[in-house]
Amino acid sequence: MRILLVEDDPLLGDGIRAGLSLAGYAADWVRNGEQALAALASHQYDACVLDLGLPGKDGIAVLQEMRRRGDRSPVLVLTARDTQADKIGGLDAGADDYLTKPFDLAELQARIRALLRRAGGQAQPVLSHRDVTLDPASKRVTCAGQDVALSAREFALLQELMRHPQHIRSRSQLEESLYAWGEEAGSNTVEVYVHHLRKKLGADFIRTVRGLGYQLGEGR
Amino acid sequence: MRGAATIAKTAPSRLRSLRWRLLGAVCAAVLLLWLLTGWLSYTQAQHEAEELMDGNLAQTGRLLLAILHDNEDDLRELAGRLATVRGAADNIYEPPLEFQIGRGDGSILARSEAAPNLPVLGVAGYSDILRKDASWRVLNVASGDGRFRVQVAQSIDLRDRAALEVASQTVLPLAALSPVLILLIYLSVLRALRPLDRLAGEVAARSPDNLAALPDQDVPTEALPLVGAINRLFQRVTRTLDNERRFTADAAHELRTPLAALKVHTQVARLCREDAQRDHALQQIECGVDRATRLVEQLLRLARLDPLSALPAPGAVDLHALVEGAIDAVRQANPGASQHITHSLPADTPEVAGDADLLQIALRNLLDNALRYTPPQAAIEVTLEDDGDTLHLAVQDNGPGVAAETLARLGERFFRGGDSKVEGSGLGLAIVARIMALHGGRLTLTNRPQAGFRAALCGLRRAAAR
Numbered sequence: 177m178r179i180l181l182v183e184d185d186p187l188l189g190d191g192i193r194a195g196l197s198l199a200g201y202a203a204d205w206v207r208n209g210e211q212a213l214a215a216l217a218s219h220q221y222d223a224c225v226l227d228l229g230l231p232g233k234d235g236i237a238v239l240q241e242m243r244r245r246g247d248r249s250p251v252l253v254l255t256a257r258d259t260q261a262d263k264i265g266g267l268d269a270g271a272d273d274y275l276t277k278p279f280d281l282a283e284l285q286a287r288i289r290a291l292l293r294r295a296g297g298q299a300q301p302v303l304s305h306r307d308v309t310l311d312p313a314s315k316r317v318t319c320a321g322q323d324v325a326l327s328a329r330e331f332a333l334l335q336e337l338m339r340h341p342q343h344i345r346s347r348s349q350l351e352e353s354l355y356a357w358g359e360e361a362g363s364n365t366v367e368v369y370v371h372h373l374r375k376k377l378g379a380d381f382i383r384t385v386r387g388l389g390y391q392l393g394e395g396r
Numbered sequence: 397m398r399g400a401a402t403i404a405k406t407a408p409s410r411l412r413s414l415r416w417r418l419l420g421a422v423c424a425a426v427l428l429l430w431l432l433t434g435w436l437s438y439t440q441a442q443h444e445a446e447e448l449m450d451g452n453l454a455q456t457g458r459l460l461l462a463i464l465h466d467n468e469d470d471l472r473e474l475a476g477r478l479a480t481v482r483g484a485a486d487n488i489y490e491p492p493l494e495f496q497i498g499r500g501d502g503s504i505l506a507r508s509e510a511a512p513n514l515p516v517l518g519v520a521g522y523s524d525i526l527r528k529d530a531s532w533r534v535l536n537v538a539s540g541d542g543r544f545r546v547q548v549a550q551s552i553d554l555r556d557r558a559a560l561e562v563a564s565q566t567v568l569p570l571a572a573l574s575p576v577l578i579l580l581i582y583l584s585v586l587r588a589l590r591p592l593d594r595l596a597g598e599v600a601a602r603s604p605d606n607l608a609a610l611p612d613q614d615v616p617t618e619a620l621p622l623v624g625a626i627n628r629l630f631q632r633v634t635r636t637l638d639n640e641r642r643f644t645a646d647a648a649h650e651l652r653t654p655l656a657a658l659k660v661h662t663q664v665a666r667l668c669r670e671d672a673q674r675d676h677a678l679q680q681i682e683c684g685v686d687r688a689t690r691l692v693e694q695l696l697r698l699a700r701l702d703p704l705s706a707l708p709a710p711g712a713v714d715l716h717a718l719v720e721g722a723i724d725a726v727r728q729a730n731p732g733a734s735q736h737i738t739h740s741l742p743a744d745t746p747e748v749a750g751d752a753d754l755l756q757i758a759l760r761n762l763l764d765n766a767l768r769y770t771p772p773q774a775a776i777e778v779t780l781e782d783d784g785d786t787l788h789l790a791v792q793d794n795g796p797g798v799a800a801e802t803l804a805r806l807g808e809r810f811f812r813g814g815d816s817k818v819e820g821s822g823l824g825l826a827i828v829a830r831i832m833a834l835h836g837g838r839l840t841l842t843n844r845p846q847a848g849f850r851a852a853l854c855g856l857r858r859a860a861a862r
Contacts, residue, residue, distance in 0.1 A: 185653045187684050191660030194677060198667050229649040231812070254656075256649040278656035281663035 177292065177336060178353050180221040181205045182212040182238065183254070184230050188277075192225065193356075195281045200315070200332045201288070202356040209233025213241055219352070221249050223291050225284070228255040228266060236269045243270035250291035254279070289313055296339050303338040305392050308377055310338050324376050329354060333369045337382065337392055346389035366390075415589055422581045430574060434567035441566075442559035449533070449555055450522060456493055457537040457548045464497065464544045471497060475506035496547040500538070516545040524552065591616050595623070607634045639808075646810035650822050654691065658684040694823040697757075698809070701830045712747040712859035713755055715789065719778050722759040726767065733767050735793075739778035747859040748787055750835050755853070758831040758839075761824040762791040762851045768820065769849070770795030786837070790852035797843040806841050828853070 179201045183189035189205050196203035206212050209230050228235035253271040266274050273287050289312050303310040307320045317324045336353050347366050370382055380393040496507040498516035518536045525532040531552040538545050591614055609627040658681055665677035719739045766776045770793045781788040802813035807829045812822040829839040837855030844850050
């Protein structure tokens, strides 16, 4: 899953990006409002983490512009201001959630999971398909009740597919959700990860749709 | 704002009420006018009554003189008859007339009963006889041949009573009408002060954070300056509050962001499994601590400068040495910087009055800023201008300059303009501005007409000649 991080502070931005990567997200980091709007226009992000105190075009302006364009991606606002008026202003401008600095990395990750869950229209925190379950919070995957060990990329790919079991995802879509800017994807990396997942979860768990991409296999 | 509410709550003293003062003054004026009118009418009426009655006396005297003849019996009879028609003491318009008729030698031929006992040979004409028991207005007339004398007299008390009567007829209706007048005055004052009451009510009913301007239509001309002043005050307070809010927001951002970064990197270091990533996180934590340390140092520096009202160690500062020292220090602190820092100060620069350490800090802050916000290879120059009166030490560069809206806010504490990739506390220029204020000068920040930015320590004074 791909997340846009908008944070002007080099130190904090670097930390959040590392934290998001640890949670298995591909995070693109931009430093100001203009870059954020450009990134949002060129990619479909699953969520956006937006600092309000940006130089130049501030976070609220970015948020308003984003919503005016009809972009409905969930937005979590980071702010150093903790007055009621600031929180209300942020939510009213179109934010889905907010966190006040300094915050806990675990809380940031949990809130992002909740935002993604809600945006995907699912109420259950744990994804499941056939006899496979995936818990985004604990990063646990089980198959027929047994824990399955997955690498971070494998986990991210599986999660991407399990969020919308009926959808066919193209190879490039999956690649985009796995890799942030500057992370080079090999020419057949998605195929490699799909191969690993099939070995661990069963050959028919992921179906290849010729010419289009991948889809989860139908329920047994 | 809370103070205004308490003032409105205390009961207004009548002495300080405009309404009561106005009413009191107008009523006192009316009363005074009324008394004055009474007194004037009285004296006027007295004067008129005197003239009228003097006329009466003269007429009566001459009439008596005309009917006199030698028959003494007739005279006695005349006296008796006159006594019956001489008027009544209780009618002031027909006062009793007293008379004496005598011969040219002074012997009395006839007299009225209550006539004053005066010699008929007195000086011809009017005279006032003032006695303890009664006062008289007396007229002596003599016949043309000098054989007869007639003396007529009238009581002065009665005359005065007549005058009083006339005067009171003028004044009493006025007095009777004065309550109506006072009521009318009261109502007019009430009506005239109503806009003021409305204004006061509106101000009192305001919530403390309502700083919108008061409406100035329907406000009496006299109160307009007050409303104007209040509105200007509201504007100033609004601006101050806005600045305060902005300051708090900026301060929160600058203080909390490094803490947030520290916390996030700490948690990343704990969570990650790869050594390289952990090392990076720890390195970042170190950077964050350094940054927080610098921030605290800047804050403390500002906190030490803020309460000062004068320079702690004033002296004569050699600008040439100051500039070379600052440039060296900045070069050493930023070994990687590729910008060219030069100065164009002549060797015989005059010394300025000031604190060498503080001026060094100010100049270093400006040079630091120039290094941070100019591209590599940019030229940074320290120049000195002398306007004859004061000296201006400037740091100018040929970098991109500063956007106009940023320029206006640059001196604000915790405000950081320009590229956020550049580290800083947002306090540097505030410190320089404070140092310059202590030197009686100021910090001016401008974009250069050609290109680039110029920060100047303006208004440095020459040191007193030794």
